[in-house]
Amino acid sequence: MKRRDFVKNTGLLLTSAALSGYPTTIFGKNKKGKVLILGAGLSGLSAAYLLTRSGYTVTLLEARSRAGGRVFTYSIQDNLTVELGAEWVGASHERILALCKELGLSLQEHRFKEEVFIHGSRRQLEFQANWTKKYENLLSAYRQMSEKEKQKLDSTDWWRYLVNNGIEEEDLLVKELLDSTDFGESIRFVSADMALGEYAESSPNNEMDFKVVGGNSKLIEAFVQKVGTENIKLEHIVTKVEQGKFGIKVTCANGNSFTADLAICTLPTYAISRIEWLPHLPEAKQKAIQALQYARIYKNQLLYSERFWQRENFAMVTDLLGHYFFHTTQKQNYVQGVLTSYSTGDKAMVLSSIPESARKTSLENDINTMLNANQKVQKYVGYYWGSDKFTQGAYAIYGKEQWYSIRPILKKSFGNVLFAGEHVADWQGFMEGAINTGEEAAQAILT
Numbered sequence: 001m002k003r004r005d006f007v008k009n010t011g012l013l014l015t016s017a018a019l020s021g022y023p024t025t026i027f028g029k030n031k032k033g034k035v036l037i038l039g040a041g042l043s044g045l046s047a048a049y050l051l052t053r054s055g056y057t058v059t060l061l062e063a064r065s066r067a068g069g070r071v072f073t074y075s076i077q078d079n080l081t082v083e084l085g086a087e088w089v090g091a092s093h094e095r096i097l098a099l100c101k102e103l104g105l106s107l108q109e110h111r112f113k114e115e116v117f118i119h120g121s122r123r124q125l126e127f128q129a130n131w132t133k134k135y136e137n138l139l140s141a142y143r144q145m146s147e148k149e150k151q152k153l154d155s156t157d158w159w160r161y162l163v164n165n166g167i168e169e170e171d172l173l174v175k176e177l178l179d180s181t182d183f184g185e186s187i188r189f190v191s192a193d194m195a196l197g198e199y200a201e202s203s204p205n206n207e208m209d210f211k212v213v214g215g216n217s218k219l220i221e222a223f224v225q226k227v228g229t230e231n232i233k234l235e236h237i238v239t240k241v242e243q244g245k246f247g248i249k250v251t252c253a254n255g256n257s258f259t260a261d262l263a264i265c266t267l268p269t270y271a272i273s274r275i276e277w278l279p280h281l282p283e284a285k286q287k288a289i290q291a292l293q294y295a296r297i298y299k300n301q302l303l304y305s306e307r308f309w310q311r312e313n314f315a316m317v318t319d320l321l322g323h324y325f326f327h328t329t330q331k332q333n334y335v336q337g338v339l340t341s342y343s344t345g346d347k348a349m350v351l352s353s354i355p356e357s358a359r360k361t362s363l364e365n366d367i368n369t370m371l372n373a374n375q376k377v378q379k380y381v382g383y384y385w386g387s388d389k390f391t392q393g394a395y396a397i398y399g400k401e402q403w404y405s406i407r408p409i410l411k412k413s414f415g416n417v418l419f420a421g422e423h424v425a426d427w428q429g430f431m432e433g434a435i436n437t438g439e440e441a442a443q444a445i446l447t
């Protein structure tokens with residue numbers, strides 16, 4: 001059984017068990033009740049889309065002045081767009097692919113061919129032959145593992161697992177650089193089960209396959225149109241959630257309050273922890289909320305007057321602060337182009353401590369050194385998710401012994417509030433996961 005299947009089954013069991021305690025006026029009789037959705041990111045919007053189509057009255061409360069949350073397309077120059085949040089749509093991500101089709105959105109290929117730069121020198125992205133063979137065997141062995149074996153694996157971190165399996169130092173360095181790009185933090189903080197599961201079960205490009213033409217926010221715009229702007233209350237920071245015989249009452253920082261029969265909370269754990277819950281969230285849930293970490297990612301966009309890196313699908317992973325550089329505007333018909341620096345973990349945190357002009361110069365110099373060029377950045381835009389006001393991180397990162405213990409607790413409903421969002425998804429860390437959990441919560445209301 002795949003890790004995802006196992007978790008999916010567990011998740012469903014938990015949801016239905018939790019739901020059995022709810023009033024049958026809402027659950028079981030398909031009553032068209034009022035539903036509040038906290039957060040208008042992909043999870044909240046996909047729940048809202050499903051519910052409104054089924055005749056429910058839905059109100060979304062969103063803290064920011066825009067919908068989309070961690071999906072955030074930015075026009076850096078006219079129609080030349082970059083992603084400050086989610087970048088890739090994965091080839092295995094069935095729901096987002098189907099929704100794009102349903103909503104009339106086109107996808108373009110967004111794959112890259114990576115080079116590795118260490119100490120400023122280009123190096124082959126090839127591991128030693130004996131490690132390549134061993135790694136393939138480890139991936140195939142994972143696909144055959146029992147659920148118990150996977151849970152055992154979850155008690156080891158990915159770095160230690162690789163070392164214990166005989167990876168040599170040079171290969172380990174490259175593996176750290178590549179895999180910390182995926183997880184957003186050092187592989188020392190990632191559970192071996194999470195990592196091996198990810199690499200054994202993902203698309204060959206590790207879900208870095210496509211993007212929405214015109215930017216991923218086109219998907220958000222399409223959802224907003226379907227749900228209706230009048231049902232999305234922007235600049236509404238939820239501060240209090242009260243539950244009682246009256247149903248649910250949600251109060252926002254601007255003083256507005258809303259009542260409903262049910263709520264779906266799609267907020268990241270940091271945001272959940274800032275809310276006053278009456279009655280209080282169960283202790284186990286509070287502890288789980290405190291335990292989960294989010295990856296520190298800094299996305300830096302560097303606009304150049306020409307695409308001097310020569311290959312449209314250019315990318316390089318490096319040991320420098322800018323970490324992973326790639327040509328994000330490939331297939332956008334402009335002379336100008338943008339190199340994105342995707343900096344993770346400690347590197348991202350250090351970059352965030354440098355003043356903006358020095359950060360731009362540092363990235364510009366590093367690119368010039370590596371590519372033997374002398375190019376000037378025309379415009380720089382950066383976004384550090386590590387200090388995002390509502391997330392304090394890019395996406396959740398499950399460390400060892402967390403996936404099977406705290407994830408079910410985070411997902412479990414509380415009174416008439418269901419929980420959804422990227423952090424509780426089987427496809428955790430992905431747009432697909434946000435959509436899956438939003439739809440799952442909506443489905444639980446509809447059934």
Ligand SMILES: Cc1cc2nc3c(=O)[nH]c(=O)nc-3n(C[C@H](O)[C@H](O)[C@H](O)COP(=O)(O)OP(=O)(O)OC[C@H]3O[C@@H](n4cnc5c(N)ncnc54)[C@H](O)[C@@H]3O)c2cc1C
Pocket residue numbers: 038039040041042043044061062063064067068069070071084085086087088089090236237238239266267268271297299385390391393394395420421422423429430431432433434
């Ligand atoms: C830098 C980065 C790179 C990524 N790369 C990829 C990628 O390549 N591919 C991929 O598939 N995924 C990627 N992701 C992950 C993807 O963006 C997320 O999984 C997904 O967008 C999360 O959606 P969500 O609805 O669960 O959460 P969010 O999008 O965070 O939505 C939650 C919403 O709640 C709002 N909110 C917070 N607090 C409050 C409050 N108190 N009151 C009201 N509203 C509140 C927030 O503003 C937000 O809009 C990336 C994310 C980041 C940050």
